[in-house]
Amino acid sequence: MKRLNKIINILKEKELSLSLAESCSGGYTCYLMTEIPGSSKVFKGGMILYSLESKNKLLKIPWALLKKTQGVSAKVAGLLARKIRKKFNSDIGAALVGFAGPKSKNKVPVGTVFLSVNYKNKTETKKIILKGPRNKIQKEASYLLLELINDKIK
Numbered sequence: 517m518k519r520l521n522k523i524i525n526i527l528k529e530k531e532l533s534l535s536l537a538e539s540c541s542g543g544y545t546c547y548l549m550t551e552i553p554g555s556s557k558v559f560k561g562g563m564i565l566y567s568l569e570s571k572n573k574l575l576k577i578p579w580a581l582l583k584k585t586q587g588v589s590a591k592v593a594g595l596l597a598r599k600i601r602k603k604f605n606s607d608i609g610a611a612l613v614g615f616a617g618p619k620s621k622n623k624v625p626v627g628t629v630f631l632s633v634n635y636k637n638k639t640e641t642k643k644i645i646l647k648g649p650r651n652k653i654q655k656e657a658s659y660l661l662l663e664l665i666n667d668k669i670k
Contacts, residue, residue, distance in 0.1 A: 519659075520552050523666050527558035527608075532669060535604035536562035537575065537596040537611040538658075539587060540629065545612060545658040560604040565596065575599040586621040588613050590641045593630035597641075601634050608669065609634040612661045616653040629657045633668045640668065 527534060536545050546562035549555050563574060568587050571577040577587075577595050585592055593611045601609025614629030615621060625645060632641040644660060646653045 519666070520548055520662065523662055523669075524549075524552050524555050524558060526666070526669050528554075530669060532608060533558055533560050533604075533606040534608045534610065534665065535560045535600045535606040536661075537600035537609070538562060538564050539566055539571070539596075539612060540614040540616040541612050541654045541658045541661075542566065544654050545610075545661050548658055548662065560606045563600065563603075571596070575603065586615075586624075588615055588621070588624060588628065588630065590630050590632070590643060593632035594634070594639045594641045597632040597634040597639055607635065608665065610661055610665050612657055614653070614657060616650045616657075618650065627653050629653070629660075631657070631661045631664050633661075633664050635668045640664070 538545055543564045549559045565571045568582040571587055572579050593613045596611035597609045611632045615626050617626040620626045627646040629644050646656050
């Protein structure tokens, strides 16, 4: 909670806005952002793009890339971060995609997550591998995305 307040305060101080595109976390990062009173001054909104179809139809992620990667890759995360920023006209766009389990796809291990932040027309994407049950992976990935956002705006 303290960490979230810090991120909100930095965004307010720098007069920056944020939007989020989430997949495997199911909106948990958006929930965390809205848990903090006053976050509406900096958090423009988010989208849960859980299916390949939603990624393609709502943010125009190329179908061939989605089919090849099952929606989980550094490229997909980076595109989502850029496109969500543009869609919401925010200063920062961030995205999270991955396989939370119970099964993996495309021989990519369960717990593989890509986090991406687009800020000042630069995109940084990180690959992480988390261990544990599905809900732990979802929550941990959301907190790690917020940490990456914090690192970019400091």
